[in-house]
Amino acid sequence: MDAWDQSGYTKLNIWKLTEFSKLVYVDADCLVMESIDDLFSRETRFAAAPDTFPPDRFNAGVLVVEPSLEVFEDMISRIGVMHSYDGGDTGFLNSYFHDWFTMGEASRLPFRYNALRTMYWLTQKKPGQPAGYSYWNAVGAVRCLHFCSFPKPWDQRLQAPKGELEQKWWVAFAECQLMLRIKGVSTPTLKKQG
Template sequence: MMAVQALAASLKAAKAQPMPLLVLHTDQVSAGVQSRLAADPSLQLRCVDVIPNPHVTDVSGWVNSGFTKLRLWEQVDFEKIVYIDADCLVLENIDELFQRECPAFCPDVFPPDKFNAGVIVLEPSRDVFEEMKDKIAVLPSHDGGDTGFLNAFFPDWYRWPHEQRLPFQYNALRTMYWFTRANPGYWESIQPVKVLHFCSSPKPWDKEAKKGDLEVLWWEHYLKSQVPF
C-alpha cells in the first residue's frame, strides 16, 4: 500500500494530466488496504485473478502472483496504458509516453540487450493476452519473473524501432545508482530521471532499508501522500 501511495503522490507532483490511475490488485490484498487506497479519489482499483509464477524463484512477491502483470493486456476498456511498477517514483512529467508506439520498454541494467518490465507502454489486446497465457508454461524466464518471460515473448525487442525502445531515464533502475556511486558521472549522464525504479531489495519501506539519497526521496513522496485529500 505504501508503494502505491508514494507513486500516486509522485504522479501528482509531476503534474500528470488528469486521467484514470488504474491499480490492478488481486484478492490477496486485504479489504482494509483496499479501503485505504480507495480513499484517494484519483485511484481506480480493479481486482484481477492471480496468474501464478511457474518458475522457481526466491523473490517472495513473484511466487503466488508473479505473472499477474500480464493481465494488463486484458484491460481492453483502455485504448493505451502506461504501466508503472508500484516500487517506482515519477520524478518528471511523462505524459509524452502516451504518444509512443506500442509496446515500448526501457533497457535493463543486465543483460543490457534485454528490457525491464517496470515501465511499459502498451495497447491492451485479448488476442495478445491469450497468446501470452498459452506460452507461460513454454517460454523461459531469465530472471524467474515477468520481465524474463516478456523478454522471451518479445525476443527481438533490441532490434525494434527507436520509438519502442525507451531511454533508460524512463525506468532508471536503482541498481545502476548503487553500482556506479564511485563514479557519479554514470548516473548524471541519464539525467533528468523521469521514473526512478526501486528494483531489488530492500525496498525503501522495509525495516532493514538504509536511508540513502534515493530512499530519502521516496520517503518525501510517501509523506506527501499522507496529507489529507
C-alpha cells in the first residue's frame, strides 16, 4: 500500500474504479434516507454538495465521480505540492477542484444530498424565528444525512438519542437489525460502554 493511501487520502481511489462509468460515493457516516439514484444521471465528471463554512468549499461526504486513471494519476502527482486545508482528502479535493463553486449547476449538488448535521444545529430554533422555519426545513426532503461531527450516534451506545437526527439513525439501525434477525443473520448485541 502506498504511503499516500495510508495518510487520509483514501477517497482518491474512487478515480481508479474505471470499470464503472459513474460512481456515487457516500461516506460511512452518512444515512441515505431517500433514493439518490438520480445522481447517476448528472451530466458532469465531478459533483459535490457545499460545506457548512465556507459555502464555496464542498464537503466530500457525498460525491458523484466519473472515474479516470488520468485524473487519479494527476492527483497523486500533486499530493506533496497541493495544499490540503484539513490535512486529508477533503481539503486536497477542494484544492484540486478549486473551481467547483463556479462549475456548471450539475457539479453542485443541492444540500439535501449531503445534509450536514452541523447545519441542522446552526439553523434550528433561533430566537424570533417562526415555528417550523429554518434553513434545514427550506431545503426539502433530506436524501442523505451526514453525521460528520462528533459524537456519532453509534458512539452513544444504549443511551437515549441526543436529538431528532440521532433518533433517525437509531431507528434505521434498529430496522436493519430486525430485518437481519428475521432473515436468520446473527447480529452483535450492543453492550453498555463503561
